[in-house]
Amino acid sequence: MNYLREDTIAALSTAAGKSAIAVIRLSGNESFRIMNKIFKTHSKSNQQVRYGYIVDETKKKDEVICTFFKSPHTYTGEDLIEISVHGNPVIINEVLTLLYKNGARPAEPGEFTYRAFLNGKIDLAEAEAVCALIVSKTKTSAKVALNNISGELSLKIKNIRDSLTNLVAFMEVSLDHPDENIMFLSLNEKFSRLDSCINDVQDLLNFYKTSKILQHGVKVVIIGKPNVGKSSLLNTILGKNRAIVTDIAGTTTDTIEETIDCHGVPLTIIDTAGIRNHTNNSIEFLGQKRTKEVVSEADILVWLFDSSCELDKNDIEIANFLEKSNLVAPIIGILNKSDLYQKLSFTNISKSLKLTFFAFLSLSAKTETGVAELLKEIDKFSGVSDSKNDYLMINSRHYSLLQNALESLIKTKQTLSIQNADEIACFEAVNAQRALNEILGINVTQDILDTIFSTFCIGK
Ligand SMILES: Nc1nc2c(ncn2[C@@H]2O[C@H](COP(=O)(O)OP(=O)(O)O)[C@@H](O)[C@H]2O)c(=O)[nH]1
Ligand SMILES: [Mg+2]
Numbered sequence: 001m002n003y004l005r006e007d008t009i010a011a012l013s014t015a016a017g018k019s020a021i022a023v024i025r026l027s028g029n030e031s032f033r034i035m036n037k038i039f040k041t042h043s044k045s046n047q048q049v050r051y052g053y054i055v056d057e058t059k060k061k062d063e064v065i066c067t068f069f070k071s072p073h074t075y076t077g078e079d080l081i082e083i084s085v086h087g088n089p090v091i092i093n094e095v096l097t098l099l100y101k102n103g104a105r106p107a108e109p110g111e112f113t114y115r116a117f118l119n120g121k122i123d124l125a126e127a128e129a130v131c132a133l134i135v136s137k138t139k140t141s142a143k144v145a146l147n148n149i150s151g152e153l154s155l156k157i158k159n160i161r162d163s164l165t166n167l168v169a170f171m172e173v174s175l176d177h178p179d180e181n182i183m184f185l186s187l188n189e190k191f192s193r194l195d196s197c198i199n200d201v202q203d204l205l206n207f208y209k210t211s212k213i214l215q216h217g218v219k220v221v222i223i224g225k226p227n228v229g230k231s232s233l234l235n236t237i238l239g240k241n242r243a244i245v246t247d248i249a250g251t252t253t254d255t256i257e258e259t260i261d262c263h264g265v266p267l268t269i270i271d272t273a274g275i276r277n278h279t280n281n282s283i284e285f286l287g288q289k290r291t292k293e294v295v296s297e298a299d300i301l302v303w304l305f306d307s308s309c310e311l312d313k314n315d316i317e318i319a320n321f322l323e324k325s326n327l328v329a330p331i332i333g334i335l336n337k338s339d340l341y342q343k344l345s346f347t348n349i350s351k352s353l354k355l356t357f358f359a360f361l362s363l364s365a366k367t368e369t370g371v372a373e374l375l376k377e378i379d380k381f382s383g384v385s386d387s388k389n390d391y392l393m394i395n396s397r398h399y400s401l402l403q404n405a406l407e408s409l410i411k412t413k414q415t416l417s418i419q420n421a422d423e424i425a426c427f428e429a430v431n432a433q434r435a436l437n438e439i440l441g442i443n444v445t446q447d448i449l450d451t452i453f454s455t456f457c458i459g460k
Helices: 031-038 089-101 111-118 124-135 139-149 152-176 187-205 207-216 230-238 282-297 313-324 346-352 371-382 396-416 422-440 446-454
Strands: 009-012 019-027 039-041 049-056 059-069 080-087 218-223 256-262 265-271 300-306 331-336 359-362
Touching: 009 089, 009 111, 019 031, 019 089, 019 111, 031 039, 031 049, 031 059, 031 080, 031 089, 039 059, 049 089, 059 089, 080 089, 111 124, 111 446, 124 139, 124 152, 124 422, 124 446, 139 152, 139 207, 152 187, 152 396, 152 422, 187 207, 187 396, 207 265, 218 230, 218 282, 218 371, 230 256, 230 265, 230 300, 230 331, 230 371, 256 371, 265 371, 300 313, 300 371, 331 346, 331 371, 346 359, 359 371, 396 422
Parallel strands: 218 265, 218 300, 300 331, 331 359
Antiparallel strands: 009 019, 019 080, 039 049, 049 059, 059 080, 256 265
16 A cells, blocks of 8 residues: 655545535645635634635635644644535535645545554554444444544553563563662562553453454344244344245245344344255255355354244254254254244254254244343343443454463563573563554554555545
8 A cells, every 4th residue: 555644635534425515634734735726715714614615716616614624633633624515426526636636646545544643643553443433333332442442442551561661671670680689579579560461461352252243243144944934033123024924935035134233232133045955946945055155154043943833854954954064153942933832842852953052942923022032142142231331342453462462471470480581581571562562553564554554444
């Protein structure tokens, strides 16, 4: 990626398409000069927000509101202007073309945030959170990303790093002056300080599972032979008729996917084509092939049985298929149609099928009895509670650096107890420090920065 810092960049910062207002951002040394050429206004030049027209020579292009931000107190740290134009793609294009004609260049993905990072307005963990906030799917995941943007993760990392820096200073002094008793810390004191760093790193590592669930959601795949009520269950959960429900077996021939906000967790529910032994219908056959694919990607499998009928060869067929698939996802067994006369029980299923079930529930997709309990069971799996406020977002980059830091801290502790190994202990402690710094973007390679910022959208 070719990020140059000296030039002035411009891009549409709001979503493309038609809207009441669209915001174009301009950042860099030349911003004010460029605007002077294309913005005609009667507002006073000391006003931060000015009303006027974007003009090409004498031709009016749009009636706009411009907000002027003077460096260094701006998002990017540079002179920055936000132009609110009418949200029409033709106008947006004309204004952007005019900006480019007068000296700005199109911004690369994430370049505004990249400049904010380079100019020390935000650290790397905060920049990553900006991206995570934009793609957040639920209120809880947005709240967690916001915790990171506000610097809560960065502060925790800095605190651990600073106490480690302090400890390393003591360790280095005793290395440099082995015979003098100045600035001496007992071994116990060093251990206790290291333990506290280890605990803090461990606490942050523990956020990883929740972060992944909040960001990427939980994939729930509903399986079962035809006509057990899979589509009905999906519709009941969604509260609308998204999937086709019919009493002719094999109607859902492809998978249907919907995402809902389930107590803060983005829950993607996938209704599949029923798996059964023989199918003459080629569309249904393709649907079953797709079903087998999504099953392998599931976080949770919800396997429906028709409790008004006994098990048949189709249920056995599914059991055989699951057994062969080396599944890691837990299976929740559902006895659907609990409103009808019951011919099947959990005991029948457990005895006849040699599969381990994470839970068993009885419900009726038709009357909705028991559906809330299913969602509670899925909640238990995710371990996320939307009433909790102090989650932090740990992405996979943070996770592997925290793991490195943890390993180095443990090695520091181990080597400290060995005689004459202080130098190695010091080396390991510095390694841990380096890993923590890398989370904040200190001494990271250009490759890493490029990878992170290229995932941003243009205009951010
Ligand atoms: N009585 C009763 N009928 C149900 C229930 N769930 C689904 N059905 C009926 O079972 C038939 C098949 O349902 P559908 O959702 O299309 O099954 P799928 O093939 O597994 O997707 C339809 O006639 C539904 O109305 C239930 O809980 N109770
Ligand atoms: Mg169906």
